Amino acid sequence: MFARFAWIAVLALGSFSAQKKAEVEVCPWCKNDPALMSAAGVVSHGPLAIGPKGSADIVANLPTTQWVFIETAHLRWASSLGQTTVDMKDKPRVERELAQLRLALPAVPEKLKKLDPFLRLHLLAMRGENLYARFQSLLRVTDADFPPKRLQTGPYMGNGRFLGEADKFEVVIHNTRATHVPFTQSFTGAGVTDSVRWHFGETHKLIVSVPAEDPDLRQDRWLFPHVAHNLSHLFLCAYKHFSYDPPIWLDEGLAHALEKEIEPESNTTDGEEGSLRDTSGPPDWKAAAKRLQASKKDRSLADLLHAKEFSALDMDANIVAWSKVRFLMDTEPEKFAKFLGLVKGQLDAQGVPNGQKLDDLQRNALRDLWGWSPADFDAAWSVWVKAP
Ligand SMILES: [Zn+2]
Structure with a gap:
């Protein structure tokens, strides 16, 4: 269950073995200069208080060589990643990103062998804000749509400025599980080896903690798409405030879609032991979706609506959920934005957020927006997925 969020009281941070605090270094790229930082969208280089409310700072509590922090407009990052060598195959992407960062930080060179x-x-922080903008464009919203507190009048948009949550999204990237496990255990109560997402109910913020220890996640090429998958889950949960779990097929399909927009071959799946980079599936999901449709092994939408846990989706169901979400995103983006708004903003007669009967809500929204039953949806998707 710890791949899902749960409404539990945040446990007091356990005491980690005392370690001496790492020296705070000045960033060689923005030099912690307010004008350069502002140009690069950086609000602060920290140290930042990240994680549970009232916890002592992460630097003191989590032994590692060095923590680096960045806070941007919508996200806070903590990272203990070391230096990396740029993979030859990954050079074009890295150089494109360096070019974007160089617009703000002229000291960033065109080519680099090591980061x-x-x-x-x-770079991660810049890509995080790019992803946030992408997610807002999907939802057809801007920051101006989210008042700091719920208003008595106007549409229901949640309880805060960050898609409906009160505080910024947090990403903690650990170079080793030796810090990821005790950090996440301190608030989830469970020792989880893979990436963990959590909602802090008291402070109304969402976090993902990522252990970048295995060989693939040590590389930025695979790390960011994996983070993006997790951030998609956080952003959708946060939208109009995380008061109930969004439908599994939609939540997972959308996370796959955003992950694959960044790196088509990257795949993250969610399970009982957290969310992990999963290399068991086919590299080309578009071809796989076509094959599943042609063999009539695709899961119907009515069937996908019944999935109440991530573990209910096997690899084929993940592929079909991705393809069916992609279909809605690509063919009717305005309607898809409305669909997400309806699914995430259900209120009861007293105006309280209510996650009951989401299957009915989705069926009604499909009918009202597209004029479709779930079977009509499947038929329209089949035509779309077969097209060359
Ligand atoms: Zn900097």
Whole structure:
């Protein structure tokens, strides 16, 4: 269950073995200069208080060589990633991103063989804000749509400025599970080896903690798409406030879609032991979806609506959920935005958020927006997925 969020009281942070605090270094790229930081969208280089309310700072509590922090407009990052060598195959992507960052930080060169911890985090933070903008465009919203507190009048948009949550999204990237496990255990109560997402009910913020220890996630090429998958889950949960779990097929399909927009071959799946980079599936999901449709092994929408846990989706169901979400995103983006707004903003007669009967809500929304039954939806998807 710990891949899902749960409404539990946040446990007091356990005491980690005392370690001496790492020296705070000045970032070589923005030099912690307010004008450069502001140009790069950086609000702060920290140290930042990240995680449970009232916890002592992560630097003191989690032994590692060095923590680097960045806060941007909508996200806070903590990273203990070391230096990395740029993979030859990944050079074009890295150079494109360096070019975007160089617009703000002229000291960033065109080509680099190695990325230091500060530059890695600057790039991750920039990509995080790019993803946030992408998610807002999907929802057809801007920051101006989210008042700091719920208003008595106007549409229901949640309880805060961050898609409906009160505080910024947090991403903690650990270079080792030796810090990821005790950090997440301190608030989830369970020792989870893979990436963990959590909602802090008291402070109304969402976090993902990622252990970048295995060989693939140590590389930025695979790390960011995996983070993006997790952030998609956080953003959708946060939209109009995380008061109930969104439908599994939609939540997972959308996370796959955003992950694959960044790296088509990247795949993250969610399970009981957290969310992990999963290399068991086919590299080309578009071809796989076509094959599933042709063999009539595709899961019907009516069937996908019944999935109440991520573990109810096997690899084929993940592929079909992705393809069916992609279909809605690509063919009718305005209606898809309305669909997400309806699914995430259900209120009861007293105006309280209510996650009951989401299957009926989705069926009604499909009928009202598209004029479709679930079977009509499947038929329209089949035509779309077969097209060359
Ligand atoms: Zn910097």
